[in-house]
Amino acid sequence: MLKVDGLCVAAGELPLVSDVSFTVGSGERVGLIGESGSGKSLTASAVFGLLPDDVTAAGSVRLDGVAEDLVGASENLLSRLRGSRLAMVFQEPMTALNPSMRVVDQVAEARLIHRTAGDRAAAHRDALRLLEQVRLRDVAELGNAYPHQLSGGQRQRVLLAIALANDPDVLICDEPTTALDVTVQAQLLDLIVKGVKERDASLLFITHDLAVVATVCERVLVMYGGRIVESGLVAEVLTSPKHRYTKGLLDASDLESVDERGRLHAIAGAVPAAGQFPSGCVFRNRCPRADDRCRVQPPWFGEPTAGHACWHPVGGDE
Amino acid sequence: MMVILRRAGIFLLTLAIASIVVFAFMAVLPGDPAQVALGVNATPELLAQTRHAFGIDRPLPVQYLDWIGGLFTGDFGRSYVTGDAIGPQLLDRFEVTLWLVGAATVVAVVVAVPLGTLAAAKHRTASGTVVSGLSQLGAAVPAFLAGIVLVEIFAVSLRILPSGGWTPPDADPVAFLKGLVLPALSLGLVQAAVLTRYVRSAVLDVLGEDYLRTARAKGLRPTRALIRHGLRNAAVPVVTVLGLQLATLLIGAVVVERVFVIPGLGSMLLDAVGGRDLIVVQDVVMVLVAAVLVVNLLVDVLYTVVDPRLRRAR
Structure with missing residues (x-):
């Protein structure tokens, strides 16, 4: 239904989202997760064709039944699609x-x-x-x-x-429940899932909350530093993550396990500002497993819809 | 409704205080109206007699109550100079000034709203910058100078409009409109320049609002989204400034009426000041103050029409 290929978003010379590719099938519910500043919202806005004034997109976004590429499409076409399809x-x-x-x-x-x-x-x-x-x-x-x-x-x-x-054929939700109370949140998530199921619509759901992804989505894309670092079925990614960043996110969400000092797990450091990400693997300056090999941008390992971009995946070469 | 009632109460109180201030100012001004009326050679007896006739030999509180009581019944007193009743003349003059200020306001709004919106919507482009620059320049021009330049162009060089004078609307509507154009433009364009800047910043604020993004997400094009969802919300700060500007317009009218020889409140005020006709000055100033307060009241009522969030009585 929706096919995003090599999507790049930049503010002037500053790249914010790099080479993002994914598909959302008809009636499929896909989650896009990551910390603040990972580029999730920009990716969604670029797909929707509603980026801020000084931000530009390149690459390709195709919607079933529309001959033209949505990236660089006329405002005329985009206005007709927005709010309808x-x-x-x-x-x-x-x-x-x-x-x-x-x-x-x-x-x-x-x-x-x-x-x-x-x-x-x-x-x-x-x-x-x-x-x-x-x-x-x-x-x-x-x-x-x-x-x-x-x-x-x-x-x-x-x-x-x-x-x-x-x-609509595709509904994009950008952290729709983040500003709401937890009790209200669950009801709204139900309504969203019910709404898209009834219409057999596809859903692209952006959140930083792993529990929400587990409730709402079938497949998940993990974003960090403006790139997709891992993707796959929710059940697999959330139980046996491959990318070190996904692993870090899951550990940080686990409220029952603590480190040797009795504190909750956290990912070391903070998300760098846009443009401050390291060369090679974007996560290597915060990754416990990073070595010289990570100075080179890792390729995509696995299937297009289920794989990761990590030189040292969890349960891999160790 | 409660909000409006409360606002009306505040209006009446302010009006009462303003009347005391106006009266007190006139009372402490140096100069004896009787002396001015009779000249330096008047005898003490005649002066006393005249003072008694004017009513200014009474204690100030009595004078004040007499004056304010008269205003309530439409009696504005009699001129010290001509001895005529002030009321009817004041009403005629006020009508002329209202036409002028009203037309100037229309000019200001009709020019400023589209230009300010354009300057905001295109603030990154050349046309937006040009509008901003022009409005800055325009705001620096005094109304009388604008008037003289307009007369030079349209009355002296092109000879398509009269350079001054006044025709009442019921006497000859066409001549009335022709005579109104230049003074309204010279008074209104300067205000338009100021207002353009406020419209621009109000629209710029609205352009960054989430609900405008929602409007785009529904499928509205940028211009339609701005018109349908933006302008009404941008109106609140603009109405505020417009209300304040009306006070400036009334004062600007005093000067512009002089330039264009228009028999309005402004020229009546200047004549009265020149002739030391203090009671007329007092009446005219009071009418101007009341007009400004009425405008402020209307602005407050307008707020609640524009913004439903202000309708709740607290």
Whole structure:
């Protein structure tokens, strides 16, 4: 459904995302995980064709049924795809709705823009139905409210309703639950999975939370330093990681194991600033297993959909 | 509703305080209106008689209450110089000034909103920079200078518009409009330059908002997204500045009315100051102060129309 090939994103001369390739099959749910600054959100924005002004993308992003490459496509084409075939839910629900427009009108607008509703009255009815689908109660009253009268969880549901309004083929979610309470988070994740399943839509789900990936996704891509360092089925990657970075992430998420000093595991050091990543393997300055060989960029080992880019994979040459 | 009622209360209180300040200023000004009216050779008896006729021999609080009570019933007192009732003339003059300030405001908004939006949307390109530069330049030009230049071009060289004078709208609408163009432009363009800068920064702020990204994500093109979702939210700071600018416009009108020989409040004020007709000065200043306060009240009401978040009564 979605095929990303050799995607590079750069701010001027500064590379932010390098040579990212992956596919998302029809109806497949793929997670994209990594720490802040690993380039996950930029990758998603580049796929969606909505990068910040001074950031440019190169490479290829293909969507089934669209003859042109989405990278470098006209605003005209992208506007037609956005909100109809490609939809996106962003991280911050508190500020993502227009404060001076009634909630129901903001949902109805999504139906009107792409002429999927016959007229205003039909769009309004559709909007109420969509709000019901994301399990909001008293939609007639709630729809007439303004965003400031809704909670964060309610707002994110409204944004999900907007994203699903035209039954997209691909839904991209960029940390949609990060700003929400844990209790609200689980309900929203359910709604997202239900929403894409009902529409047989593909999902690209960005998060830094491994537990969320395990709940929502079938396959996972691990990103670090603007590159995909490992990919595979969620069950395999999360139980027997190959890349040292993935291993570090999993150890850091394990709240039951501690090191010899009785502290939780952590990955040494911090994510470098963009452009400060080492040459060769991007993880080598934080990796306990790094040696001279890692000065050379590791190739991709394994299948395109399941493999890693590490010279010394876990359970490998040791 | 509560917000508006509370705001109206504040308005009335401010008006009352303003009236005391205006009255006190006039009272402490040096110069005896009776002396001015009668000349230096007037006898003490005649002076006392005139002071009594003007009512200025009474204690100040009594004078104040008499004046303010009169205002409530539409009685603005009588001119020290001509002896005529001030009310009717003040009303005529106020109407003229309202036309001028209103037209100037329309000029300012019609010029500033599209230009400021353009400057923000294209802030990285040449056209955006040119608009920003021009607005900076325009903001530095005083209204009377703009007036003189406009007269030079359109009245003296091209001869397509009158260089001054005033025709009431009901007498000859075409002549009225022709006479209004140059003064409204000279008063409005300078304000437009200032307002453009505020519109630009308000729109720039809105362009960075998440909800504009949501609008794009729905499939709206950049321009449509900005118009449908951006402009209304950018309006709050712009309305604030517009309200403040109206006060500047009223003061600017005083000068521009002089340049274009327009019989408005401004020229009435200048004449009254020249003739030491203190009661007229007092009335005109009070009307101007009231006008500014009314504008501020309207701005507050407008806020709640524009931004639903401000509608809650607290």
